Amino acid sequence: MKHLRTVDDVMTHAVITVNRGAPFKDIVETMRQWRISALPVVSDEGRVVGVVSEADLLLKAQGVDESRAVCAGQLMTVPAVTVPRSASIAGAARLMARGHLKRLPVVEDDGRLVGVVSRGDLLKIYLRPDEDIAQELRELIMAQLIPAGSATVYVHVSDGIVHLNGAIPDPSLSDVLVRVARTVPGVVNVVARFESEVPA
Incomplete structure (x- = not known):
């Protein structure tokens, strides 16, 4: 789609x-x-x-x-x-x-x-397949928001609800990622659970 x-x-x-x-x-x-x-x-x-x-x-x-x-x-x-x-x-x-x-x-x-x-x-x-939403969001995050190697962000979508988790260097980045996810067509809600430090 x-x-x-x-x-x-x-x-x-x-x-x-x-x-x-x-x-x-x-x-x-x-x-x-x-x-x-x-x-x-x-x-x-x-x-x-x-x-x-x-x-x-x-x-x-x-x-x-x-x-x-x-x-x-x-x-x-x-x-x-x-x-x-x-x-x-x-x-x-x-x-x-x-x-x-x-x-x-x-x-x-x-x-x-x-x-x-x-x-x-x-x-x-809201009829978009979950995987379409997840793929678009992954591309958006990797292309524009996360410098290579600076964070680990996992994206999973179920029934239009985006689940974000992983490790980010700055806790304020979580709010940015949630706002960006909400702009993707077909997203019903966003749940974010991040660790605040990138594992060594």
Whole structure:
């Protein structure tokens, strides 16, 4: 499994959309057919101009829609909350959490829609095999953090939980290693138990 780091790595490329003129009933039917709770509204050039969600449509059902909105362009929420395909998975997760969003349209720099990312897509990183996570972390530690021969660090991963042990010359290095391990996609938790001196 390749390293999953950005939205582009996990997003769904096939996206169901509507244009500004899509009628109310067509929007409802599209959501029902595809079992989705929100639809990006796109311009003729494929740029995201808004999002119409079940919440937008339910205003009609509640009888509180005073705007007499009947099509996507009138119903949609603007501006749309989108995410670039190069965004980190963690960044997209924070954006979803802040906005209480289930899905985000993924766009190019010019605003053209290229995909959609859901909460479920972001969770794909936790399906990485343990050995993939361990190998990436070993390479990261040896390449960037531990000068040759200065420490002995063992990495074991079980169910996404990283176990670090061995011997390090400076106890503060343990905190650095834990922080680095937490940045590796797919890591659920980190447990570190180091001796503070390198054996002779």
